[in-house]
Amino acid sequence: MKRHQSFLLHIRPQTFDAESVCFANTYYLGFFSVFFLVLECVTGAVLMVYYVPTPEAAYESIVRLGTEVAFGAMIRDLHRLGGECMIVVLLLHMLRIFIAGSYRGQFAFTWVTGVLLLVCTLGLAFSGYLLPWDQLAYWAVTIGTSMVDTIPGIGVDLAILLRGGLEFGEDGLLRFYLLHIVVLPLLALVLLSVHYYRVARLHGIAPPLSPKSPTDREKEKRRLFPDRLLLDLTLSMSTLAVLVVVVTAFYDAPLEHHADPRHTPAHTRAPWFFLWLQGALKLGDSFAMGVVFPLLSLLGLLVLPYLDRRPRQPLRQRPLALPLLVAGLLLFAGLSVLGLPRYGVDVNPVAALLEEVAPEEGRSALRSLRFDTLRQGVYEIDGPFRAQSDDDFALWLARLGQATARLGRHGYAEPRCVVVVEDWQAELKRVTVRIHWLDGSEVRQPTSAEKVIYLHRATVEPVVSGKESGA
């Protein structure tokens, strides 16, 4: 074999076993993990050009990506979506290895590095979650780190070390930023190097447990250059093309209002990959569920190959594996469902209705109405509302009337709703939604709750200069 002088040519072997690069054997899940890691590094490097890691400037710098930087929104969407895809691919990768049983013997330590890579990736996702410094980020990460507080003895000090104080501020943001761009990526790089070295040079891909003897064709070697490299390129570019289409048409990285430590949002929802933890926290003590349970699960995954030492067998011949797998998946799914906000604290129905009419974050039916249909006036919805005309606003009022009437079922006597629309400034309207009802069981007290929403034409129907706005 010719000896290469260049380090670059040593990173990947010159040839691979045919069966280790067969799609049906691996689904290229390892390849896709690395693809997403590279995508995250490249898009992350671009984002670093614009991002400022201080509480004063972080949010504004993310806004600027959308409003001033060409392709800034696309890069941010790709970074966010890429990260989520990476977690999916890693989980599938681990699942495949578990089902194939190829984590034993010489593969054991490779499995351990793989599990640590998953932890590293979740750490990257968690630390990156804080960086936009919006309400979503701030409160999810505040809750996430508050679990550290519950560790007896060292918990509070550890949390202060992590957050840079009793609550997140300048120091905490910088720490998470450095974790996200330096510490965790470096750690991931080292772990990945070990992981890949073992797979590519030490033991290869565990061959499929097929009873038929390997044919000569399967024993063939495949060259890295040019075949495999071209295939890698093809897969990368096609996947990127799919991602670009997805972020163009379907996916927008969320950005809520600026983080406000004084204002707890109506809903705090963990990202989907931590929903299981949010669900577990609802079941019991924060320390048991938030610290011990995840650490025990991690420990279980790490020691799995050292407990299970029998030779490799297909899944159906391993009596414990299948129930364990099903139980694990069911637990993950069940806890995730439990983590959804709908299994949260019961809010009173009036507050829930007002939050639905005028949510703190995101779009609502009111915001999708055409601006000019919101005519100035006082609209009293008492009982079934008869729309004067059939435009969107009248329909919206009618629906609000129905929702108000439903409050009667929750013990709100004589609920009615008043909507006031005022022309507040040029291109700015103020909408007040007020719910009235009679409170108390013996002495009926007129009570009301209201919410004020300001609507600017530009947020409802943004106009591009040089183009006529829609008729």
Next chain:
Amino acid sequence: MIQRAMLGAVASAALLAASLVPIVSGEAERLQRDAASRAGAVIEQGAMLYGLHCRTCHGSRGEGVGQLGPALGDGHFFTKRSQEVGWQSTLREYVVSTTSHGRLMGTRPIYAGNGTTAVMPPWHEDHGGMLRSDEIAAIADFVLNWQATATGKVELKALSLPEQNPQDPRTISRGEQVFEKHCLRCHGAANGAASGPAGPPLANIATLGNGRREGMTAQEYIRESILIPAAYRREGYADPGKGQDCGAVLTESELAAVIAFLSR
């Protein structure tokens, strides 16, 4: 084999290029649209913050309130205000700066009325307020959005403040609270039980003070001593000039109440 691989690579490159076409062609428009939408969202946020923090003194619709705050939605504000206060920069900077730092007492104009006016407090969190820079910028954008509809000048009327009756037990009780908050530390308990470390006891000031300064009633004497502590000094006590600036922290009604309390 190699041809197929090459073909795949070229095809995927073409696919990638094609996937970028819509985003590249629409990016300039998207930036404009998002910037416009963002500008609108900032004004909405400013409107909400104005309603929470500014409305009480400057009026719900920026019409101003006599003795509290000037109009921000009239034509005068947009055309004459900068000249009036000698502001050199833009009006937006003026709004941002005044909202952030508040207004020093010595520079505060009087908006209609009997010589008293509220003070614009600092709102920026760096200066003891509760708002972030972006929130103050949002309020400024909202205030400046009145320009499109601003006309004329709003003339503020003096608020009719209720006359304080010094005999009214409620006035005296309020005066006692003011005394405990502002005077107790130096002058000790009002009944003279324990003298304060720095100031003389004030238990009998209603009789002692009468005529202590030529031609002044006790009430006038107390008023002068609070507003200008150095005007009369009793031997054996700390130099009032070095003490608290007593009068500067009291409102007119607090001053009247504490005088009523001391001369009860």
